[in-house]
Amino acid sequence: MGFCGKRGLSRFFASKKAEESMLYELLIALVFVGVLALFYFNFINSLVNNSLYERNYYARDSALMTSVMYASPGDVSYTYGISPLNEYDFFMTLNDSTTVIKDASHQDVEYIYPDDAKFKNPKLAFSTKNIENILFDKSKRSLEVKEQQVNK
Amino acid sequence: MKLLKNRKADVGDIPLWLLRLIVLIIIIVVIQIVINIFILQNIDTRSAEAKVLTNRILFSGTGIIYTDSEISRAYPGIIDLDKFYDTNLESVLHLPENKVYFAAKITITDLDGKKLSEIYCYKDWYDNWKPLADLNLAGKGGVDNFIEKRYVLIHDSADNKIKSAVAEISILLPR
Numbered sequence: 001m002g003f004c005g006k007r008g009l010s011r012f013f014a015s016k017k018a019e020e021s022m023l024y025e026l027l028i029a030l031v032f033v034g035v036l037a038l039f040y041f042n043f044i045n046s047l048v049n050n051s052l053y054e055r056n057y058y059a060r061d062s063a064l065m066t067s068v069m070y071a072s073p074g075d076v077s078y079t080y081g082i083s084p085l086n087e088y089d090f091f092m093t094l095n096d097s098t099t100v101i102k103d104a105s106h107q108d109v110e111y112i113y114p115d116d117a118k119f120k121n122p123k124l125a126f127s128t129k130n131i132e133n134i135l136f137d138k139s140k141r142s143l144e145v146k147e148q149q150v151n152k
Numbered sequence: 153m154k155l156l157k158n159r160k161a162d163v164g165d166i167p168l169w170l171l172r173l174i175v176l177i178i179i180i181v182v183i184q185i186v187i188n189i190f191i192l193q194n195i196d197t198r199s200a201e202a203k204v205l206t207n208r209i210l211f212s213g214t215g216i217i218y219t220d221s222e223i224s225r226a227y228p229g230i231i232d233l234d235k236f237y238d239t240n241l242e243s244v245l246h247l248p249e250n251k252v253y254f255a256a257k258i259t260i261t262d263l264d265g266k267k268l269s270e271i272y273c274y275k276d277w278y279d280n281w282k283p284l285a286d287l288n289l290a291g292k293g294g295v296d297n298f299i300e301k302r303y304v305l306i307h308d309s310a311d312n313k314i315k316s317a318v319a320e321i322s323i324l325l326p327r
Contacts, residue, residue, distance in 0.1 A: 032176075040183070047191060060197045064204055070244075071208040073217070073226035097247055112251050114205070117243040118214040141214075 055101040055109040063099045063113040069138045070116045077137040094124040202298035202323045215244035218307040230305045241273045259320045281324045298323045
């Protein structure tokens, strides 16, 4: 019999009390759906505004770039263009085998790379806003990483 | 009292609510899965990283490769057996103690496959992770073993000769 039998749904249509009860059920369901919808709207909205992908990408890419510079057997310099990154106001640090990309409103993203103990390793902290390039310069026993401002 | 009297009827509604709840949970799970499929936030760069580490081992002038000290010229691809020891490799791929995220082993064999020498980078970690890498477990907690064999030359200062050899570089990267 279940909810379709004598004690089931059919009884709700029989009386005023049943209608009232059904209304309450409907209200509870609506509140529930409303809460869920709100949660998903917030979730999607946070994804749209979230720059986690970009922070992840640049943390890894700059760490790999630094590691690649150490791989060269001789002196080398490289200009790393960051044009899409400077649309965001990130704070980037490169120190102690770690790249960290901070965003004012979100969690930091960090990525590790091995330094070379025989080198003077890079120490750098800058805001990506108004930065055009990052210059990697490896000469003798020193790897320097510098930011290059946008020429206005 | 009225409520108590209607208890039988309330109990009869339970299957309906259970069914609704199950359907709702299924819908939520499906929505979550669909969202997760379309969101790409994790980038797996470990394969590129293993390549870069391999190149650093074989090309970096401060590492295990032969360098002419008089003209400070490094010869990529020629391994200097005098520099071929663990601590030298660890200084080229230097990580703070609490940040070790990879381990490596380099085995040099002659062209007939006879082992000539073997060194490790972060040996303790290599020994810890190797059994996990051999298990080849999927997902988090697993370890990937990136193996690359390269034809190299070895420089032995004892007889000042250059010989042909094969370097097998195994890099362990946990997921």
